[in-house]
Amino acid sequence: MIGCGSASGVSIPPFFVFPGKRMNSDLLNGASPGASGTMSESGWSNTDVFRKYLKDHFMKFAPGRQGEKIILLLDGHRSHVAVDLAEWAKQMNIIIFVLPAHTSHILQPLDVACYGPFQRIYNNLCHKVMRQTSAAITRYNICEIACKAYSKALCAENLHAAFQRTGIYPINKEAIPKEHMIPSEVFCSQTVANEDGNDSDATVEGGITTNAATPEDLFEKQTLKLKNVKSKLINKPRKTMSKLVSGKELTSDEVCEAIQQHIKDQQKPTKKPAKKTAKMSKLVKKSPMKKSVSPKPGPSHINLLASSESSCDEDIEDEEKCCVCGLFTPTALANAVSITFAKWAQCDGMVNGYPCNHWTHLIHCTNVRVIRRGDTFLCPHCEVMEE
Incomplete structure (x- = not known):
């Protein structure tokens, strides 16, 4: 399910993605007004699904369309990044901004304050349906249940709290504690080397060198060695799409050009293909072909609002x-x-x-x-x- 809400407290009706090839209207039985859906082979969202969502669904209900620009905040999921979508967004006065990588659990408003209550309300409604009707939850009644949970979880109160807690609206740079944004300790620790260049039995703690006189210190030394290896690996430059769009405006000309160049670089052959031998050709014939699947959802975390803990029991x-x-x-x-x-x-x-x-x-x-x-x-x- 794709959800969306604004800082003004207005939520876009839910958009469902069912596994399959042909859309069946019975899948939307009991849907709330405005709710819609589509199909994909895997049941997950992809670039085609997201394009359909923006053009056919989002534009129907997006507020403030009297010539005003809209800022659309997205995570860096690969289905959100496409040059044609960026060009279309420019024409529609939509600014697409991709949140920095690995920050959706503290910067994405719906993850922070809406999807946690949604999960609890949805679970309770499933319990109630199965207990009262002795019916199982299937693809033909899940839309009705999810729509009820969606309307309660993405209410105006929760949406206001979501944008306020993330510091997006009203703008508040102090909303996110600085300690939540600093790198992990794993990438900051170092081992101490002797004058001859070998690692010593000592560790650095707050700038003070201590000798490894106990078993705990010896284990700490080995741990720091592992952290040093990870630090070298993480600092190695990577040429990925996520690095190009993370924390940037997707609809800007510079980012669009960088994406196009990245796609061209990916299509260039890096090495000449080796000549196939008789043994290699036999292996190729025997190896099963991998089916292409749509990308799976990103690692968005669920945060539970303390103020919304009892919201699921109030209507029962x-x-x-x-x-x-x-x-x-x-x-x-x-x-x-x-x-x-x-x-x-x-x-x-x-x-x-x-x-x-x-x-x-x-x-x-x-x-x-x-x-x-x-x-x-x-x-x-x-x-x-x-x-």
């Missing part, structure tokens, strides 16, 4: 929450980064002649782990009354 009725902890999602699973399903059980007890019908988390809020068919389950309140 009290009858559907656990009678012990008063929550829909157990505290132990609240910050899980993967989909984890909580086990529930409904009380079979009677209170003043009426069924209790309280729901309770198994394992987390009771000592009961499994309920089998035909078993009678009592919530902790009914157990106390019965005793």
